[in-house]
Amino acid sequence: MERTVWWLVVIPLAPLLAALLNFLFGKWWIRQRAHWLAVPAVALSFLVSLLAAAPVLGGHETLRQPLYTWIAAGDFHVPVELVVDELTAVMLLVVTGVSLLVHIYSIGYMQHDPAYYRFIAWLPLFVFSMVMLVLASNFLVLFVFWEAVGLCSYLLIGFWFRRRSAAEAAKKAFVVNRIGDFGFALGVMLIFTTLGTLDYEAVFRAIPELSSGTVTAIALLLFTGAVGKSAQLPLFVWLPDAMEGPTPVSALIHAATMVTAGIFMVARAHPIFLAAPTAMWVVATIGALTAFVAATIATTQFDIKRVIAYSTVSQLGYMAMALGVGAWIPAIFHLFTHAFFKALLFLGSGSVMHALHDELDMRRMGGLKRWMPLTYWTFVTGAAANAGIVPLAGFWSKDEILVGAWVGGAPLLALLGLVAAFFTSLYMFRAVFLTFHGEPRFDPHELHPHDPPATMAVPLVVLAVGALLAGFAGVPPENGWIHHALEPVFEAVEHHTVPLGITVGFAVISTIVALGGLWVAYAAYVSGSIAPARVAERLGWLYRLAANGWYFDVLYQRFIVRPLEAFAEWLWRTVDVGIIDGAVNGLARAVAALAQLWRRLQTGLVANYALVIALATVILVGVSLVMGSTLFR
Incomplete structure (x- = not known):
């Protein structure tokens, strides 16, 4: 059932107004009070998103609000229309909810920065762009705001642009994403040239009329955009460097929202991918390889934010693998749970940096548990959820992806996912033990670590509760609340019946794998029964x-x-x-040379000028006589 409402525009309009006001008046009047505009605006956006999600997820309604016709050329019309279905509702709650917590956290983390007003202008501008991307009803509006979130990412990564590394990271993110976006743009153009429309519903209805080659080309081109935006192999290299931006940016854009835009886009365009089995295989393979490769890299890093960044790449790989094997709802379920524990991990690392004067190297930390108990327990909660420790959020969603790959005819990818799950647990608890356990590897007399102020602590606690409980939205497996909520979106998808034995078996195996990674991390970085340096030396080129x-x-x-x-x-x-x-320059030199020649005629002597006049007169008279005389005829 569809219903037209008038108030959906509040969701993107509120953060847009806050961004404009802070940008225009922040430097001279608003300054360090910029959050008084941004936080209420994003809170209003979140509340209206809740208001929209209630009838959509509860009553399976679809809400619409036409705004205006952007392009009208003959039979081709591109309206700007806001549409909320079940998939959009879940994304809205994730985007606006996490954004609100990050805005609150930024009050304590960024308020002393001289350009605070500019930071609190770019953050709600990103929220506006991401919300419009999610609410779009056609591929052209989607593409426009796809580019807008990329621009916001560039601005926020390079927020400290006077630092060369931040400026270089911003440029790298922008250029690498342009490679993926070029393919995405070609995909949108191919849709238009073959179907004459860009409206979601019209495109999806017409897909069966196209040849398999055309559909496969469209799907692969669209997925190219997702490879860039969602940091898949081989275009994932921009995301770890993006950690040069402020930590709240990492939590909002590079963990919970923008990087999931590619996953959302593929899920939104699932009728196209379902008609292109080759493209589905490509998506699943790239996703599984991304999950594995990024997990191995994270295990060797010492920069706490880069560990979490590579973890993000790995988890996005799980989501892409799920999409490729046809586990559509588990992919969105993992997107939902990942937003909580990954934002929590980034904000927790920000709390550690805040306490240690921006220190990032975990080899210079240690023993922080005694000084920062709240940060410790919330960080452990996020790490355990990311590692898939039962019964935290990551366990339920990641397990469904592995089961989906197994029953979806990709057992090798499921096994690769299990290997990546081992490394996930290893690098997460390695980060926990290096950062919070053992003896301090810094001078406590110079540095005085402490838990963050309330504006930073409250978001940590809220996200920790989410990391604990969000997974129960999918319980029982394959038949939870989120499955029923998203089922109408994917009603055309073939759903595999999963035997209870496979579900329980994978739950047991994945738990053993996660606990195995925890044990190895404990043995290496707490008990000392494993020497990490010796293991690295024995692994040789593999470790390098x-x-x-x-x-x-x-x-x-x-x-x-x-x-x-x-x-x-x-x-x-x-x-x-x-x-x-x-x-x-050659033309200029020729003109100059010619001018020099003519210049010699200008001697300044009257006698010379009189002689030239006389000679010219004689020549003219002679020519006249010759031309007018009959003597020469």
């Missing part, structure tokens, strides 16, 4: 492979970046300087 990010950045620098820079320099010297500048 993981520690260097599987050399993706090195390969890109050597075979793409440097050749392109050399080619650009050649173009500059040969074409720009040699041809274009040469032609312009």
Whole structure:
């Protein structure tokens, strides 16, 4: 059942107004009080999202609000219309809910920054862009705000732009995402040229009329955009570097919201992917490889934020794998639970940095448990949820993905997911033990760690509760509240019947795997029965492979970046300087030389001028006589 309402526009409008006011008046009048506009605006957006989600998730209604017609050219119309169905409702709650907590956290974390007003302008601008992306009813509006969230990501990663590393990270994120977005744009263009429309419902109805090759091409091009935005292999390299931005940015954009836009887009376009089995196989394979590769890299990192960043890449890989094997609802379920525990982990790492004067190296931490009990217990909750420890949120959603891969005909991917789950538990509890356990590896007389103020502590506690309880939205497995809520969106999807034995078996196996990773981390970093340095030495090139990010950045620098820079320099010297500048400058030199020749006629002597006049007169008279005389005819 569909219903037209007038109030959906409040969801994106409130953060947009806050962003505009803070940007226009923040520097001169609002300054450090910018959150008094942004926090209530995002809170209002969250409350209206709850108001919209209630009838949609509870009564399976679809809410619409037409705003205006953006493009009207003959039979082609692109309306800007806000639509809330079950998938949109879940995303709205995630985006606005986590955004509200991050805005509150930022009051304590960022308020002393001189450019605080600018930070609190970009944050709600991102919320506006992400909300509009989710609410879009057609591919063109989706693409516009897909680019808008990329712009906001660039602005927030490079917030401290005077720091070279932050500026470089922002540019890297922007350029790498443009590669994926180019493919996404081609996919949208291909949809329009083949179907003549970009409206979701019209496109999905017309998909059966297209050839399998065309549908596969559209699906793969759309997924290219998701590879960039959701940091999948091989375009994941921008996300770890994006940790140069402030920690609240990492929690909001690079954990819970923007990076899940690609997952949301594939789920939204699921009728296209269902008609393209080859594309589904590609999505599942890339997702599984991403989950595994990123997990191995995270195990070798010492920067606490980079560990969590690679963890984000890995968990996004799980979501993509789920989409590829047809486990659509488990993918969105994991997106939902991941938002809680990953935002919690980032904000927890921010609390540690806040206490240690922006220290990131876990080798210079240790023993923080005694000084920061609230941060410790909330961080442990997030780490356990990420590791899939029963009964926390990550256990339920990740387990469904592994079961979905197994019954979906991809047992090898399920096994690869289990291996990645072991590394997930290992690197998460490695981070816990290195940061909070043991003796302090810093001078307690110089640094005085402490738990954060209330504005930072309250979001940590709320997210920890979410990491504890969000998983029960999917209990019992395959038949929980979230499954029934999302079922109408994926009603055309073939649902596999999962025997109880497989569900229980995977639950037991994944629990053993997660506990195994915990034990190895404890043995290496608490009891000392395993020597990490000796293990790294024995692993040799395998450890170096993981520690260097599987050399993706090195390969890109050597075979793409440097050749392109050399080619650009050649173009500059040969074409720009040699041809274009040469032609312009050559013409200028020719004119100057000719002017110098004419200049010699200007001697300044009256006698010379009189002689020239006389000679010219004689010549003119002679020519006239010759031309007018009959003598020469």
